[in-house]
Amino acid sequence: MPAKIDARGLSCPQPVLMVMTKIKELGSGEIEVLVDNDVSRENVRRAAEKQGWTVAELKREAEEYRLLLRH
Amino acid sequence: MSIPHWGSDVDSRGCEKLERRYRKNHIDESVKPIYSPASSQTLGRGHLREGGLETKKNFFAGTAGIVLAGSVIGVVAALLQKLGNPGNMGICVACFERDVAGGLGLHRADLVQNLRPEILGFVLGAFVAALSFGEFKPRSGSAPMARFLLGMCAMIGALVFLGCPWRTLLRLAGGDGNALFGLLGLVAGVGIGTIFFRGGYNLGRTSRQNMGLGLLMPLVVVGLLVLRLAYPPIPNEPKSGILFYSLKGPGSQYAPLLISSIAGFAVGMVAQRSRFCTMGALRDLILFRHWHLFLGFSALLILAWLTDIVLGQFHPGFANQPVAHTESFWNFAGMLVAGLAFALAGGCPGRQLFMSGEGDGDAAIFVFGMIAGAAVAHNFGLASSPAGIGPNGVAAVGATLAVCLYIGFTNLRRSEK
Numbered sequence: 001m002p003a004k005i006d007a008r009g010l011s012c013p014q015p016v017l018m019v020m021t022k023i024k025e026l027g028s029g030e031i032e033v034l035v036d037n038d039v040s041r042e043n044v045r046r047a048a049e050k051q052g053w054t055v056a057e058l059k060r061e062a063e064e065y066r067l068l069l070r071h
Numbered sequence: 072m073s074i075p076h077w078g079s080d081v082d083s084r085g086c087e088k089l090e091r092r093y094r095k096n097h098i099d100e101s102v103k104p105i106y107s108p109a110s111s112q113t114l115g116r117g118h119l120r121e122g123g124l125e126t127k128k129n130f131f132a133g134t135a136g137i138v139l140a141g142s143v144i145g146v147v148a149a150l151l152q153k154l155g156n157p158g159n160m161g162i163c164v165a166c167f168e169r170d171v172a173g174g175l176g177l178h179r180a181d182l183v184q185n186l187r188p189e190i191l192g193f194v195l196g197a198f199v200a201a202l203s204f205g206e207f208k209p210r211s212g213s214a215p216m217a218r219f220l221l222g223m224c225a226m227i228g229a230l231v232f233l234g235c236p237w238r239t240l241l242r243l244a245g246g247d248g249n250a251l252f253g254l255l256g257l258v259a260g261v262g263i264g265t266i267f268f269r270g271g272y273n274l275g276r277t278s279r280q281n282m283g284l285g286l287l288m289p290l291v292v293v294g295l296l297v298l299r300l301a302y303p304p305i306p307n308e309p310k311s312g313i314l315f316y317s318l319k320g321p322g323s324q325y326a327p328l329l330i331s332s333i334a335g336f337a338v339g340m341v342a343q344r345s346r347f348c349t350m351g352a353l354r355d356l357i358l359f360r361h362w363h364l365f366l367g368f369s370a371l372l373i374l375a376w377l378t379d380i381v382l383g384q385f386h387p388g389f390a391n392q393p394v395a396h397t398e399s400f401w402n403f404a405g406m407l408v409a410g411l412a413f414a415l416a417g418g419c420p421g422r423q424l425f426m427s428g429e430g431d432g433d434a435a436i437f438v439f440g441m442i443a444g445a446a447v448a449h450n451f452g453l454a455s456s457p458a459g460i461g462p463n464g465v466a467a468v469g470a471t472l473a474v475c476l477y478i479g480f481t482n483l484r485r486s487e488k
Contacts, residue, residue, distance in 0.1 A: 009213070009276025011417050012351070013268055013358060020359060038206050039346055042132045046363060063208065063279070 002030035007040060008064060015040040016047045019069070023051050030056070031069040041065045129204070131344035137363060140345035141370030147334050148241050148371075149378035151189075154326035158384070158393025159245035161375075162189055162338065164420035165226055165235035165409075166394075168438070169445035169454075170322050171295075174314050177442065178449035181309065182320025186299045188328055190424065191292050192335020197343035197428030198289040199336075204344070209285020211432025214274035217478045218416055218433050222440020223447065224471035225412035225420065230445065230454035231405030231464050232256065233395055235420045236349035236413070239406065240368070242395060244375035246387035249395050249402050256403035260410020261353040267415065267479040268358060274415075274482055277433060285430035288438075292428075303328070321394050339425060348422035350413040394457060401460045404468045411475045 003022055007015035015035055022031050031053075035041050045055050048069045057068035130136045148161030160166055166183075173184030201207040229235050232253045234242060239257055242250035264272075302312030309318055317323040325331065341347070345367065352368035355361040379385040389397055396402070413419050416437050418426060423441075426434035448454040453467035461467070 009210075009278060010273060011213075011277070013354060013417075014273050016359065017268060037208060038129075042129070042346070047359065047361065050359075050361065 002032040002068060005031060005033045007044075008034050008036040010040070011037075012040060012043050016043050019044050019047055020051070023048070023053060023069075023071075028071045033067045033069060034064060035067070036064045038065075041067065044069075129344060131341065132346065134363065134366060137345050137347065137367035138370045140341045140347045141367035141372075142374040143341050144237070144338055144347070145240075145244070145371040145374030145376075146378050147338060148237070149244070149375045149382060149384060151326045151331065151334060152245075152379075152384060153382050154330055155324055156326050156331075157321040157324045159242045159247055160234070160238055160321060160394060161241055162334075163234050163238035163241065164190070164193075164424065165229035165441065165445075166233075166238060166321065168420065168441050169226065169230060169449070170317075172442045172445040173322060173449070174316065176313070176315050177446035179315075180449040180454075181315075181322075182317050183322040183449070184309075184315040184317045185304075185322040185325060186295060186314055187325070188296070188299060188332040189335035189338075191296050191299070192332050192337075193339040193342070193421065193424040194289060194292040194428040195296075196336040196339020196341075197425035198292075198339075200340040200343040201429040206343075207285065207430050209280040209282055209430040209432070210277040211280055211284070211436075213277045213433045214482070215433060215436045217274055217482070218437045219440035219443070220474055221412045221416040221478060222423075222437040222442075223444035224474050225409045225416070225437075226441040226444030227448045227453050227467050227471050228260075228405045228408030228410075228412060229420075230448045231460055231468055232402050232409065233405075233455050235409070236406075237371070237419070237421055240349070240372045241375055242392070244372055244385075245379050245393070246385050247392040247395050248387065248389040249392060249397055249399065252399045252402040253406040256406030256408075257350075257410040258353055258357075259403070260407040260412075261350055261414045262357055263407075263411050264414025264479075265354055265358045267483070268354075271483045272415070272479055273484055274417075274433075275484075277431070280430075280432060284432060287432070288427045288430075288435040299328075339428060342421060343425045343429065346422075347425075348419050350410065350419040351422065353410075354414055396455050396457055396459050398455075398459050401455070401464060401468070405455070405464075408468055408471045408475060411479075412471070415475060415479055 005018050053069045053071040055067055056070035059066040151161040167187040167190050170183050170185040170187050174186035236257055239250050239253045302314040304316040305311045347367050349368055352364035356365045423434045423437045427438050452462040454461050
């Protein structure tokens with residue numbers, strides 16, 4: 001099961017901060033991130049890729065995005 | 072061959088269509104057998120595949136886009152100065168919101184009264200861009216009172232320095248050495264903000280609102296535009312209908328209405344698409360060592376500087392710089408407060424305007440806080456002038472710093488760290 005981060009309703013830097021904290025904590029594995037705007041989606045993707053993670057999956061559900069980060 | 076899967080909650084026809092397109096574009100059946108989805112792939116025709124889902128490609132979200140956005144703002148600002156806007160103040164969000172406050176008569180400092188069309192253009196440009204690209208999302212409800220007060224503090228700090236982060240760069244680009252202290256203060260303020268972020272600071276989650284509420288800010292701005300058109304400046308008259316216009320000083324210096332409006336609208340569109348934010352540039356660099364936004368920040372400075380040189384607007388020095396004072400410590404301290412307030416509120420004054428155009432009611436509250444802060448700053452002698460800081464400027468810096476720290480310390484939510 002991937003670690004989960006619910007960043008809906010939060011604006012940057014919170015979503016990125018939450019993801020970076022989790023990335024440092026896990027080192028590798030999977031993280032599922034929920035965001036509800038395009039800016040957070042772009043920022044989370046950019047931050048994860050900078051750490052060597054990839055967006056393995058991205059789902060759009062109504063007004064939200066679910067990103068699966070993998071390393 | 073494995074295909075990235077979509078959940079059962081996604082429309083199945085959409086899945087099949089995406090899968091077919093995916094196979095057509097990306098799967099070389101001769102290559103076996105492991106598919107490792109790239110994090111992002113360009114499909115052409117303005118689309119991008121991220122983690123298997125095709126999304127609209129946003130050119131401005133990339134490196135070239137943010138550099139272009141900063142460049143556009145730098146060049147446009149310098150050109151607006153040539154066309155009539157005040158020196159080193161082609162586009163100063165704080166100064167122009169202060170002028171808007173004066174134009175509406177919320178303060179009576181007769182040198183700084185003008186309902187600036189650039190500010191209106193920023194919101195409407197961002198609104199149209201957000202609407203066009205499906206990013207208009209009505210939302211609000213995240214600590215509105217705190218955001219209003221942070222807006223006030225930001226404006227008061229900015230008026231002690233005499234400029235927002237945008238003008239800090241424009242002043243530097245024009246050769247104003249005093250702005251170096253403002254820049255240092257801005258870095259220090261944002262730096263303090265990042266300490267709060269590391270401690271778990273945030274103002275809480277927003278919630279979705281209905282379209283009617285999301286349209287409030289753009290509608291207010293349309294109303295202001297109607298007022299500006301109905302009551303244009305009249306030569307040698309300090310008032311036109313209900314609007315106030317400066318006859319001398321920075322408020323009396325402005326580029327033609329149509330040019331200012333188009334420039335503001337264009338900057339609003341570009342900045343909305345690129346997420347341009349001067350505070351975010353410093354915050355991301357300090358907090359994450361991310362350079363993305365800082366590239367736009369740097370582009371603004373460099374392009375404004377080059378344009379100033381070409382236009383003969385570069386005059387290096389400290390004394391007699393346009394709309395600036397030489398009290399270095401207070402230049403530093405004013406921008407420290409402003410930088411901290413922008414950081415705690417999540418965006419520089421420009422970004423707050425753009426977000427308000429995207430339907431963010433909390434950003435709109437911050438904008439109105441800034442306008443109220445401008446009124447307070449001029450009514451209570453907090454704002455500086457070229458002669459130096461205002462009679463109550465020192466107290467203003469102390470009080471606004473205390474307010475920012477109070478909001479910072481009382482919103483440390485370690486559970487969401």
